Amino acid sequence: MNIVVLIKQVPDTTEVRIDPATNTLVREGVPSIVNPFDTYAIEEALRIREAAGEGVVTVMSMGPPQVESSLREAIALGVDEAVLLSDRAFAGSDTWSTSYTLAAGIRKLGVPDVVLTGKQAIDGDTAQVGPGVAQFLDVPQVTYVKKLEIADGKARAERMMEDGHDVLSVLLPAVFTVVKDINEPRLPSLRGKMKAKKAAITVWGRDDLEVDDAELGLDGSPTRVLRVFVPEPRAGGTIIEGDVDEIVDALAPELVSILKGEASSVEA
């Protein structure tokens, strides 16, 4: 049972600040962490390996050299191997190029039985890289997985939906993106932390991968970010209190004005 977990290093804040001049994330002074959703993917990989009683869990990420610290955190949790895809040629990748490059990294490693990652990253929030990798590898994908059972070369996955959950059976290899309901991530162990300190991190650049330059980095990214802006905060709603008659009396004129298309203090 071989598993690859794709992780992303993100700034440790949910309130990401944007530099209005460059439209990029402000990373100065913000500590980096493993994307929280990816920590659930790591935990799930470790549990699958433990249940199988054998196998190798490899954690992989694409990014600048400092991402190594996040890969070491994964090793401290019990991951066996770590690969960093790092090259100036990868810089500026959008979700297309990132998926393309990660898929190339996975192919070089040998396509595993299971690829796991978080449902999305808390900085970009696109939720596209997991599915993109599945497309480039041409394997099945299940997103928003809240329960995963692996047996006999197949997976039974429960996909979280707004109105319940889907149950899907897929052939392996396959890519799964996970939600927080799937497990409770463990804390590192002292032995793990010591192992992580000494562990060798494999770094692959452009020349190590079978890739087409036209698909890499900024030039290979079809997305162009024209503008990033903070949306206007929504106006707060109005709470109307009182008994039913009083509420109706207060609400009726508002509803009439909304129906007439007039401005209203009540959120529709």
Added chain:
Amino acid sequence: MSYFLTEEQEMLKDLCAQIAREKILPVRAELDESGEFPWEVVKVMAASDIYGVYIPEEYGGFGGGVLEMCIATEELSKVCGGIALAFAASALGAYPILLFASDEQKKKYLPPIASGETLAAFALTEANAGSDAGAIETRAELDGDAYVLNGTKQWITNGGEAGIYTVVARTSKGTGIRGISILIVEDGTPGFTYGKKEDKMGIRASATRELIFQDCRVPKENLLGREGMGFLIAMRTFDKSRPGVAAQAVGIAQGAFDEAVKFARAREQFGQPVASFQGLQFMLADMAIDIEAARSLVYSVARLIDSGAKDIGKVSAMAKVFASDVAMRVTTDAVQVMGGSGYMKEYPVEKMMRDAKITQIYEGTNQIQRSIIASAVIKESAAKEKKEK
């Protein structure tokens, strides 16, 4: 301030801080209220290898010493001095084995303690024997291949939760402190039951319970060292474990201090943060000085012990007395700095003040510690004078 910890010690400190923040903080108020034992936290600490930090590698531990035990205890105690005891009291129970057991006994009992699979507990105190260890009444009579244990131990930390107990009992030979020995007793041994569980002022998430022995047959090979060595083993154990109590005290003090400073910066009166008033500033300064001095002493003593130094009783007692008195002062002042808020259960400092009190009492009251220190300094002076003559 840097304490010149090694990279591995920093790693241990970070890991314990993470456990405290992520696993202890969310449950401390609830467990303080209910008095329930923190088994979930114990499992996390076990999985994170914390229980083995002071145990040699050959017995499944990390090969650290008293300093490692103190670092872990302090970090856990910053968030909850009660839950921290699920670790520290196991070390107290394990030290007699670590220090005096045969290789065979160590191989049997230390690995499950190091892995956190089993907790240990040390059982000395009785209704009529605490500070006066020579007054122990629990008896262990040799009968064929076993000691028959009879008596009741009280206020035993980890009692009822631990799997391995190091029990101080009077054996047939000798009188006073020369007549006592220590036996390893496993949970589940016929004739060994648990009595009253105490309802305490502080450290409420820690179990404090009676152990009852009624014709409890303990295999002869579970004797630690030789008969009559019990008092020596107990004293050597305390020499090693008292810095742990001191570290617990430093942790509690630091935790309360951090809360008080944070509060003083945010709380405004007369149009400014209360931290801007000199009256409070001087209190905070004194608290900071106290904590820094206590930690320095505890780490120095722990390092001295780990260097293999002999005659550590005096300095070990000094660390315990100083740090626990600091913890009581600092937590009391933390409540004062925070005023009405500090007195309320909504904030953790009133709990820290209750938790701090025990550190002045257990593992030898601070009065007993001062007796140990005084008798050591008097002996040292006499020895010096003799040498000079």
